[in-house]
Amino acid sequence: MEAIPSDNKAMTAPDGGFNFLTPEAWKALLSGYSHIVLVANSEAVDLERLRSELPETALYVFFNKVYKVLDEPFVGHSMLVARSDVMGAHIVHRREAADVLRFFGGDEFLGVVNIRVSVEENLSEESRFEGAKARHLDLTQMLADLYPIGKIATSGFAVALWLADLQLPGKVLLAGFSAKRSEKWKVFDVHDWTFEQIFLRLFARMGSISMMGGVDASPYSALAKRFPEVPPIEIAMTAAEVLSERLDNTNSQIDRLMSITKFIRAVDNFFRRFKPKTRKQRFLEKSKG
Incomplete structure (x- = not known):
């Protein structure tokens, strides 16, 4: 399988299908927001509380099947992270792109960020995202020597680390990152949830990110x-x-x-x-x- 370029340079493939940005371009795009809120697909998310406590300058980053946390179209600054596997973006090859993207629209929607975190995963061309603006992000090199062998990082974990490395002026806030199995939504064994929670909580204690619950609520x-x-x-x-x-x-x-x-x-x-x-x-x- 031919490797997808991972140097994050601002570039477009010959067929116009891929849109990579440099770290500087990403930082310019995201620096205008006071908070970058990563919203996990979890029952632990209290979106109403987040919206009431955070200013309108916050950017909300959602992942894949957003109907797990949204009941109606989202009004506000938003972005959708679409994870890939060997067949391309999940929401594309599972024919869910239209169902997911109906929750977003307007000038406040930054579009889709199609990511991959391992060499087995393939990105989907921009044209596959139902007309939405799409950018591509390859995080394989960032995670290659970091994540436990035999496991694959979750999208939320990968994006949280990437945002922390960008050193944005706004605060990176994780909402609903509990890694707990619920009655409605399951967690997958392919991820190392223990490693991710340890890493993220250490990051939070260092001040690189913030977490809703978790660190502050620790009994220890x-x-x-x-x-x-x-x-x-x-x-x-x-x-x-x-x-x-x-x-x-x-x-x-x-x-x-x-x-x-x-x-x-x-x-x-x-x-x-x-x-x-x-x-x-x-x-x-x-x-x-």
């Missing part, structure tokens, strides 16, 4: 205030000791459940062999052939 901050004479490393080691014991206990219960459900999983695996192949699986087989 209360421990540090209650025991000011105890070094932070001792508190961390004690917390790690307790968590390790609880994890061992949890693993014992998981092993028991795996044993009990062995027959059920065997039946499930048998019937999965008869499940029709997805469009992505057919695409991969065709590309290999």
Whole structure:
């Protein structure tokens, strides 16, 4: 597979399909906003509270399936991040672009930013985004030596790091980045949620970004205030000791459940062999052939 240019120079492919900007151009585009708010597709997002507490100069960055957090068209400064996989932007090859982009419009909509974070992912041409202005962003080099091997970064994590590196004058605010499974929306095992939460919270404590909840609500901050004479490393080691014991206990219960459900999983695996192949699986087989 031919690699997509990743030097972020302002350029257009010969067919006019891709629109890359330099870091300087991105900074010029985003520096006019007092806040850059990354809105996760999570039930933890309180968009009404955000809109009431932040000024009108805030830019709200949404991701992929925005109908998870929006019930009506968004009025205000906004931008949509469209993540890619091997077949291109998710919302394009899944034919969801029109359904997603109906939530945005007008002069306050900056358009779509189609991103990729690994070399297996491919970008989609600007013409595939239902007439919306589209820019392209390749973050593979930024994450190559950073993210745990065998896992793929989430779009929110990648964009948060990229914005922090741009060193914008406005504040970068993360909303709903809890990494918690909910009754309605699941989290995917392909991402290293633990690594991302540790990284983002350290970034927040350094002041590079801000998080709604998470850092300020940490119970361990209360421990540090209650025991000011105890070094932070001792508190961390004690917390790690307790968590390790609880994890061992949890693993014992998981092993028991795996044993009990062995027959059920065997039946499930048998019937999965008869499940029709997805469009992505057919695409991969065709590309290999």
